[in-house]
Amino acid sequence: MNNQTLKDAYTGYIDCLNRQDWAALGDFVGEDVQYNGERVGLAGYRQMLERDFRAIPDLRFVIDLLISEPPHIAARLTFDCTPVGELFDVPVNGKRVQFTENVFYTFAAGRIVNVESVIDKAAVAAQVLKT
Template identity: 55%
Template sequence: MQTERSGLAEIYRDYIACLNEQNWPILGAFVHDDVIHNGQCIGLAGYRAMVERDFAQIPDLRFDIRLLAADPPFVASRLWFDCTPKQDFMGLRIDGRRVSFAENVFYEFRERKIAQVWSVIDKAAIEAQLRTAVPMP
């Protein structure tokens, strides 16, 4: 069981590296063809479009694993972001300001690929930063 846990954790770290490198041609090595994201079946093509859109909206996007736990077939992760969205993000007016926030994500793996994702971004942390931030000139 320990080997299976460490194997799944390593696959996950490789997946995060794939995202950070924006190596879209190999995304299918980590994500199932019929992946479900927050209850919606979006498939591999939809998943790829989602992360490509994230990088287009946030050019300096980088996924930083802060916590990682594996209990096959599940992985839980707390990801940290320190980035500068170009404009609006999650319905919030960012206007190029730098924000930091966490995303708590649970993944279910099937056949050593991500089959289901449950994701929650700490929007309240972003809102708090925007309230205290000095407006851009």
């Protein structure tokens, strides 16, 4: 994949997530995908995302920064949302929060095969717990 093709594949993936088009997820994510060092497979990855959308009904992935160096993508994603219940072990309970995720992807054969994610969980706690 060249640089532009890789970026196009990634933005297509983000669009797929935002549409919650789970039937198309396999077009972007490999069958044996790993997430933070653990093989979760496509089915496990989909289940994780579906859980995220249940916990955060207004979840929307917004690309703030995108760097492409085939076969890798590095992205900073921003979130402005209203989770229900707990988020990252913090009782958010419907409070609007903003946070970021720095995530690194490896692609093979046009699909994501590895994801390394670091979410700014402290930002969520700071917003919810401030008085």
